Amino acid sequence: MISQEMLALGRQGSIIRAIFEYGNRRKAEIGADKVFDFSLGNPSVPAPESVAEAIRSALSETDPVVLHGYTSAPGSMQTRSAIAASIRERFGVPSTPDCIYMTAGAAASLTITLKALVLPGEEVLVPVPYFPEYRTFIENAGGKLTPVAPDGRMFPDLADLEAKLTPNVKAIILNSPNNPSGAVYSVEVIERITALLKRKSVEFGAPIYLISDEPYRELVWSGVEVPYLPCYYDNTVVCYSYSKSLSLPGERIGYVALSPTMEDRGEVFAAVCGAGRSLGFVCAPSLFQAVAAKCTAEHSDFSVYIENRALLLSALSEYGFDCIRPDGAFYLFMKSPEPDAYAFYEKAKRHELLLVPSDDFGVGGYVRISYCVSTEQIKRSLPAFRKLAQEYGLC
Amino acid sequence: MISQEMLALGRQGSIIRAIFEYGNRRKAEIGADKVFDFSLGNPSVPAPESVAEAIRSALSETDPVVLHGYTSAPGSMQTRSAIAASIRERFGVPSTPDCIYMTAGAAASLTITLKALVLPGEEVLVPVPYFPEYRTFIENAGGKLTPVAPDGRMFPDLADLEAKLTPNVKAIILNSPNNPSGAVYSVEVIERITALLKRKSVEFGAPIYLISDEPYRELVWSGVEVPYLPCYYDNTVVCYSYSKSLSLPGERIGYVALSPTMEDRGEVFAAVCGAGRSLGFVCAPSLFQAVAAKCTAEHSDFSVYIENRALLLSALSEYGFDCIRPDGAFYLFMKSPEPDAYAFYEKAKRHELLLVPSDDFGVGGYVRISYCVSTEQIKRSLPAFRKLAQEYGLC
Known part of the structure; x- marks a missing residue:
């Protein structure tokens, strides 16, 4: 069987x-x-045309043995440095290359992060409405998805969130801008959520991780701000993908960015490396790592x-x-x-x-x-x- | 924790x-x-230069929304058709696109196949010497690696193989040409191994799967033949990668090919799709799927x-x-x-x-x-x- x-x-x-x-x-x-x-x-x-240009110039300027060769498991140092610099510049967070682990897109970012953090039987909170594949990814890590009810704006209902935050909860996945609702969580709601997570982490004596799944970060309209969660909460793992910002969904390129101020960050990073290895990822696609390094400031x-x-x-x-x-x-x-x-x-x-x-x-x-x-x-x-x-x- | x-x-x-x-x-x-x-x-x-040519022509001839877009989870039909045709032509096996599932390289081929086939606690036989990561991949699926002793040529010792073939064995991984030994298993030894697997499958009333990990297939010297295992055994899963044949290890492109004559092939294929989804692979990198379709007959x-x-x-x-x-x-x-x-x-x-x-x-x-x-x-x-x-x- x-x-x-x-x-x-x-x-x-x-x-x-x-x-x-x-x-x-x-x-x-x-x-x-x-x-x-x-x-x-x-x-x-x-x-954007810069993607095709980055590919063409990589093909003509880089030794193919290097260009198409393995990078180290967390990714090429050049790419990780470029992304860390972009994070420092855009969000004022002191990111460094050793916070960045390149992945084969957002799904990989999530399965790797969940497998690194979640122990069998632990719960991961997911505000409703949510991307249905979260359940699959959480179950791959042996965890259990616990939904958090929405309020009328499709923001997490804070009373329900507090009720669901038990010592068995290892993490919460926030996805803003949200698929499917298009909602962007406000600074105020992020402040209230992270205050609650901090209080409960202290109460339980163990960190509750905040996983920020943000492939739609650049797709915001009407001038709203998308809060960068490591500014609000130390134990944040950002799962990013270039699928939407650079319109490259098939190329499978993204990253995991640990908050530089995360507790035991070195251990979490090592566990992320272990999970990537265990799931069979080896390294993120190398040509598109080079593209990402050149296109951190670009979007479609x-x-x-x-x-x-x-x-x-x-x-x-x-x-x-x-x-x-x-x-x-x-x-x-x-x-x-x-x-x-x-x-x-x-x-x-x-x-x-x-x-x-x-x-x-x-x-x-x-x-x-x-x-x-x-x-x-x-x-x-x-x-x-x-x-x-x-x-x-x-x- | x-x-x-x-x-x-x-x-x-x-x-x-x-x-x-x-x-x-x-x-x-x-x-x-x-x-x-x-x-x-x-x-x-x-x-080979044909890889850079394939990339350049894809960039100039294909709509980027399609070129870099998601393919279906098992891969683009064009690529799967090209690979199935190449298998038919080279090995005389009646492969079809619905036998082919594109992956992010050999490691992905293996973790996906193992997760699809192996139940927690089941054993996977691995002839010594073996690529050390096999243990990691088998354990990710909840399985247990059981080594099979080598003979003097670094072929599997058949007496030891027979002794290890218990009803708890779900699969065996053969890796020929072999890393680390460089040995290529002869037709005669393949015939003896597969005869034994057939006999034991009948005896146990359940298929024992043969996983052929063959990223080095094209790297053979001194005129020896590398037997194509689906010609010898119906319940074969070929795990292939273009890492060595096209010198593209960083690009993460390969495939799983089920033997067209596999028992319950449709179910195994669906489980492979399920495992790819569960592990977070989504689809194999799309540009290099297009490259693989054009370069099935090429090598470095x-x-x-x-x-x-x-x-x-x-x-x-x-x-x-x-x-x-x-x-x-x-x-x-x-x-x-x-x-x-x-x-x-x-x-x-x-x-x-x-x-x-x-x-x-x-x-x-x-x-x-x-x-x-x-x-x-x-x-x-x-x-x-x-x-x-x-x-x-x-x-």
């Missing part, structure tokens, strides 16, 4: 993927321009996301829909006009609108609208959204 | 790495040309390895040293003239010869000499090898 757990995981359909595949079949039936697929959260804008042109967000938000409000304030990422989290989000999803589908019901994100009653699509698609979809609203008597 | 297991793994020094670092310090002291470092098993020849220029092997083998034989027949990979496994390989390593070091004692590979009494170095280094080192032989009265 092979692993039934892995078999189940491999067979488990993702509803997002299923909707996307339905969309492709439907496009073949009625024409691509008549189906409005808002299911996938993939960057729709290209990598996000103007399409900005335009899409504005268009969609103003139209949906006009039609009477209710959205969570979408300060970041490329998602709108819209309240379902009926309690059952799945029923709403089915009705939207009849208008060829493909939205993701929120149940898999840990909360009922919403749909996620990914607006990382063409602006044309947004414009063409608006009459369908209007009809859907009319069906519910919203306008 | 964080994971003490991961902490220990992260802190555990590799003796190979320690020797390499000693070599660097020693070179700084007495000059790089006076230290003969044979410790690391890294390709010393560049990637191995003439340096051929020249180095010939030079070293003839000189060491002349000086009276005794080597395992080095048919493949870029290693010579040389018998220590005294039983304690570590003592021999220390004596060699006095002549500035940095060899790796075999104890970490699971067997005492040998040293590994990695000849993936410059031919100049080989030539300069010969007088030191001669003096070392004289010290032992070998010449």
